[in-house]
Amino acid sequence: MDAQMKALLEVQQLDMDMAKIESMMRDLPVKRLILALKMREKEIRQLLAEKEECLRTNELRSRRLNLDLAESRSQLELLKKKLYSGELKNPKELAQVESRCESLKQRADALEDEILNLMLQAEEVAAETKEHRGQLEEVQDELQGCLAELDRTVKRWRREMRELQRLREKAQASIPPSLLATYERMQAKGQGRVVVEVRNGICGGCSVGLSPTQLGKLRKGGQGVFCEHCGRLLCLAD
Ligand SMILES: [Zn+2]
Numbered sequence: 001m002d003a004q005m006k007a008l009l010e011v012q013q014l015d016m017d018m019a020k021i022e023s024m025m026r027d028l029p030v031k032r033l034i035l036a037l038k039m040r041e042k043e044i045r046q047l048l049a050e051k052e053e054c055l056r057t058n059e060l061r062s063r064r065l066n067l068d069l070a071e072s073r074s075q076l077e078l079l080k081k082k083l084y085s086g087e088l089k090n091p092k093e094l095a096q097v098e099s100r101c102e103s104l105k106q107r108a109d110a111l112e113d114e115i116l117n118l119m120l121q122a123e124e125v126a127a128e129t130k131e132h133r134g135q136l137e138e139v140q141d142e143l144q145g146c147l148a149e150l151d152r153t154v155k156r157w158r159r160e161m162r163e164l165q166r167l168r169e170k171a172q173a174s175i176p177p178s179l180l181a182t183y184e185r186m187q188a189k190g191q192g193r194v195v196v197e198v199r200n201g202i203c204g205g206c207s208v209g210l211s212p213t214q215l216g217k218l219r220k221g222g223q224g225v226f227c228e229h230c231g232r233l234l235c236l237a238d
Pocket of ligand 1: 125205206207227229232
């Protein structure tokens with residue numbers, strides 16, 4: 001085979017190898033996994049933020065209720081002192097203070113119940129927060145592992161790409177610029193394998209027999225001979 005056409009076939013093979021690596025780099029499964037993990041991480045962070053907000057609200061409400069409770073209790077103490085001091089002689093006034101004491105006591109009981117409920121709720125939220133933190137840690141560990149794997153793969157493929165590129169430059173040096181330009185123009189149109197070998201007078205691209213004219217040109221060592229059926233650039237196989 002013509003050495004220049006041989007070099008062109010080599011260039012084509014190297015281009016196909018590089019295209020394959022580039023396509024694999026685009027569609028790496030680990031990239032999808034990283035995306036999914038990042039979304040999960042975001043979701044958990046969102047949940048954690050909600051739980052933290054819930055704990056803050058709970059804490060504020062609980063503080064306010066405790067103040068109310070202290071206030072009710074101190075008022076109750078004052079009234080009780082008054083009640084047992086014997087200074088209240090008037091039965092109507094006495095009954096009023098007793099009723100006031102009773103309602104303060106009820107108020108304090110209700111506040112205590114609510115404070116207890118808030119404490120239970122806070123414990124529950126704290127347990128959920130702990131669980132989410134654990135999940136977040138797991139997701140982050142997995143994410144780190146995936147990122148490291150992606151990094152290793154990308155570095156390895158970049159090395160391979162550099163090597164293939166080096167081989168291509170070496171091979172293309174022996175191809176006439178016009179022939180290389182023709183190949184690259186056809187390649188740029190996305191026509192896939194654009195240079196094919198002819199064996200037994202048959203085009204390796206479309207399997208159709210060449211006309212005697214085309215075959216004659218090839219046998220005379222002609223370059224830039226195209227298949228009349230599929231349009232591919234032809235070279236004679238050894
Ligand atoms: Zn053909």
